[in-house]
Amino acid sequence: MKMKGAKAVHYESGPNMTPLVDVVMVILIFLMLAGSFGGAEHFLASNVPMSKGGVGGDSSAVSIDEPIEIRVDSPSPDRFTALAGRISAKDGPTLTAALVRLREDLNRAGKKTADIQIKIAPARNVKVNHVVAVQEAAMLAKFEKIGFAKAH
């Protein structure tokens, strides 16, 4: 049987766009599959180099000239405790709230946030995700200088 439909009618409709559309679609699909956009990740920055540990004293006192040390321990692999003077927290939100209060107290006492340095001192067995949680809590509390001390 002879097929007539495809060739029977010829229109003056400009150049044949089918190959162009084919190629363009292939390029589009390639770019969509091969491209990476880095949308699922971000970065917690630290601009303070690591320092030796051993900052002592009551860091909750208002007249602090020394860095505030947050001592992080891990009583079991899935938990951590953060101690900074009178502050004691076992999770990120509690630590954030306590650090916000501490920063506000210090600000009221005339200490600029830029002059306060938070020093995170984790124990050797503290997991990285807990260390990061403590750093995030300090950042959420709007501290600007956050560094790490050697493990205790």
Added chain:
Amino acid sequence: MGKHHIPEAHGGHPNVTPLIDVVMVLIVFFMLVAKIGVSTGADPKISIPATILGSEIRDMGNVLYLNVSPMTKDSDIPIVTANVKNAATGNTEVTELKLQDPSGQNQVTNTLKFYRFGKDLKKGGTGDASDNDNFQVVIRADKEMRFAALEPVLLSCAEANVKAWNFNTAKVTEAAPAAEH
């Protein structure tokens, strides 16, 4: 001025002009936004911590990714890899950097000093030996790793006088904080 109309389809053929317009816009968008063939050396197998907070790094061309994972599950000895020039092959590829190589050198510190201070590994100098004050390090550390394994890497950053280093973290939303406490 005459009005422009979309050309009408002829004889049952669909008008592909709007399709091509849209597809071309999409192609230009993807070409501008997508990063193709740019390897940071980030190891996707490392399970990184998740945080709500985080920022973007603007100058990714001046960043070195350090992949840090423990040698074994509870080991305090890290394996550090980075996308650097391999001395053996001469190619830039993900290479292990030893904290203490057979000659007693700390390859992590030396690599960071190379990027920070140039060929002479020392402050000052010009040309190949000039300092790079804006050099940053991204640490892609396994979230289950102990701090004892991460500590030598942070010390290397401090020793190489790296002014800014960053933890690479996964984004979580406010509604579902994934940071395990």
